[in-house]
Amino acid sequence: MQQDKSGLSKVFDDNRALLQRFLAARTRDTALAEDLLQDVWIKITTGTQSGPIDNPLAYLYKMCEYTARDAHRSEVRKLARETLWSEAGSDFSAERSDHLTPEKITIERDQLKRALTELEKLPDKTREIFIDFRINQITQKEIARSQNISISAVEKHLQRAYRVIAKFRKNNDAGMD
Amino acid sequence: MATESHMNKNNALPDRIHEEAVRWILRQRDADMPDSEWAAFTEWLEVTPDHMTAYNDALEADEDLGVIGPALEQMHHDAADDDDGIPDNDNTPFNLMSRWPAFGAVAAMLLAVVIFWPGTQSPKYATFQTEYGEIREVAINSSVSMVMNGNTELALDRENATVQMLRGEATYRVESPKPGALRVEIDDLTIVDYGTVFNVVRDKTMLRVAVTEGAVMIDPEQEKILVSAGEQIDMQLKDLSLTRSTVSEDAVLAWQDQQLVFEDRPVKAVIRDIERNFGTKISVSNGLSNQKITGVISLANDEAMVINDVAAVLGGKAQKAETGWRIVD
Numbered sequence: 218m219q220q221d222k223s224g225l226s227k228v229f230d231d232n233r234a235l236l237q238r239f240l241a242a243r244t245r246d247t248a249l250a251e252d253l254l255q256d257v258w259i260k261i262t263t264g265t266q267s268g269p270i271d272n273p274l275a276y277l278y279k280m281c282e283y284t285a286r287d288a289h290r291s292e293v294r295k296l297a298r299e300t301l302w303s304e305a306g307s308d309f310s311a312e313r314s315d316h317l318t319p320e321k322i323t324i325e326r327d328q329l330k331r332a333l334t335e336l337e338k339l340p341d342k343t344r345e346i347f348i349d350f351r352i353n354q355i356t357q358k359e360i361a362r363s364q365n366i367s368i369s370a371v372e373k374h375l376q377r378a379y380r381v382i383a384k385f386r387k388n389n390d391a392g393m394d
Numbered sequence: 395m396a397t398e399s400h401m402n403k404n405n406a407l408p409d410r411i412h413e414e415a416v417r418w419i420l421r422q423r424d425a426d427m428p429d430s431e432w433a434a435f436t437e438w439l440e441v442t443p444d445h446m447t448a449y450n451d452a453l454e455a456d457e458d459l460g461v462i463g464p465a466l467e468q469m470h471h472d473a474a475d476d477d478d479g480i481p482d483n484d485n486t487p488f489n490l491m492s493r494w495p496a497f498g499a500v501a502a503m504l505l506a507v508v509i510f511w512p513g514t515q516s517p518k519y520a521t522f523q524t525e526y527g528e529i530r531e532v533a534i535n536s537s538v539s540m541v542m543n544g545n546t547e548l549a550l551d552r553e554n555a556t557v558q559m560l561r562g563e564a565t566y567r568v569e570s571p572k573p574g575a576l577r578v579e580i581d582d583l584t585i586v587d588y589g590t591v592f593n594v595v596r597d598k599t600m601l602r603v604a605v606t607e608g609a610v611m612i613d614p615e616q617e618k619i620l621v622s623a624g625e626q627i628d629m630q631l632k633d634l635s636l637t638r639s640t641v642s643e644d645a646v647l648a649w650q651d652q653q654l655v656f657e658d659r660p661v662k663a664v665i666r667d668i669e670r671n672f673g674t675k676i677s678v679s680n681g682l683s684n685q686k687i688t689g690v691i692s693l694a695n696d697e698a699m700v701i702n703d704v705a706a707v708l709g710g711k712a713q714k715a716e717t718g719w720r721i722v723d
Contacts, residue, residue: 239432239436239439242440242446243439244446245443245446271426272428274429275426275431275432279422279427286453289450289453333462336462347459347463348466350423351423351456351460352460352463352464372420378459379452379455379456382458383412383451383452386454386455386458
């Protein structure tokens with residue numbers, strides 16, 4: 218455990234420039250990239266890894282990616298809740314249960330249902346492959362083997378599912394704005 | 395949707411870029427992506443800011459798919475072919491990272507918003523108390539129920555569907571289309587539910603809230619901290635300072651199956667959970683107490699066995715003390 222930890226921070230030091238470059242490209246914000254890199258460093262020096270890591274540099278890249286995703290999410294949420302609370306008004310302490318309107322929640326539920334309906338229209342095989350990959354976490358390679366098709370064919374099926382949702386989000390946005 | 399409008403402003407990007415972006419997500423979801431591919435991913439991102447935008451869009455889609463996928467699977471479960479050695483969940487930190495929960499815009503708003511704010515009132519309450527090791531399910535009304543863990547004390551006002559949590563742990567389940575079906579009070583903090591499943595633990599000094607569906611808003615007037623499904627916050631009651639972590643639904647609700655699931659949790663927190671479930675006191679010597687634990691503890695086993703196992707995992711030995719146990723180097 219101890220060895221892994223010090224090993225990981227050495228790999229971090231040796232590859233700092235690469236990771237920084239990745240985060241800068243990932244966020245397009247050098248100051249943020251520097252902050253995120255610092256966060257990753259703190260995580261590896263205070264956390265514990267159990268078990269050996271096959272590719273420590275890839276592991277560090279992955280930590281950087283997840284840190285960037287988190288930062289992006291917080292940003293998105295911040296925007297979302299600012300909108301939410303400015304719409305809710307400032308008198309929510311007066312009327313406890315009404316300021317977040319049920320209609321909003323219903324709309325989101327409805328969107329989910331409609332997105333589900335869109336995915337339902339996918340061919341059986343595409344749907345099966347998608348579920349295996351995204352929900353059961355089976356790799357593209359394994360799916361290719363069990364379905365007896367090429368890996369690029371598997372990818373095509375998966376791209377289709379992602380396209381359906383991307384399109385749904387896009388139409389939805391256009392409709393609501 | 396106002397909450398989403400800022401996300402998809404780049405509909406004009408060529409399909410090719412969207413496909414490449416999705417491909418990077420697929421590769422990351424596959425078996426571990428080697429560092430050479432991460433370097434290639436870096437180069438791809440560096441080509442144009444559009445690549446980052448497309449990638450972030452693809453991530454949103456990926457997260458939505460993570461929410462919708464299980465529903466889709468359920469609808470077609472009978473048709474599904476289930477004999478291809480699906481790997482079981484594996485509690486290494488690495489895998490946890492790849493299973494970090496989804497926070498799609500749809501997901502974040504889907505089921506619930508829970509709100510804390512100061513202020514409380516005191517109508518007529520009935521007290522419910524569980525003994526150590528006792529798990530009790532209580533229906534509050536037709537759409538709200540709770541499951542109390544051992545050594546838990548709370549006061550329930552059925553008429554107003556309000557629970558004052560005095561100590562211990564409980565999971566609340568609300569199946570009501572109407573917001574505000576349940577109120578949980580912890581001192582002068584209030585949690586108002588908008589239809590969700592969440593777990594609350596309160597000690598003398600701290601409060602832990604883990605959300606398994608929907609989202610939680612803490613202190614909407616000031617801090618405005620959003621906690622989404624799959625996240626947990628530990629909050630100090632004295633100054634409301636908090637730390638957040640990710641947690642799986644299995645881990646949050648495992649105590650109801652007489653199990654405790656720990657994923658990279660500090661020893662102190664693990665010990666607290668064991669103490670609560672067995673109603674015992676456990677001290678851990680300083681040399682062992684700075685570790686983190688990943689694993690499952692079965693509460694069906696007897697106390698001595700569990701504590702001996704924990705001691706072994708920590709690299710120490712368990713000794714019986716006057717009031718409880720000591721784990722020493």
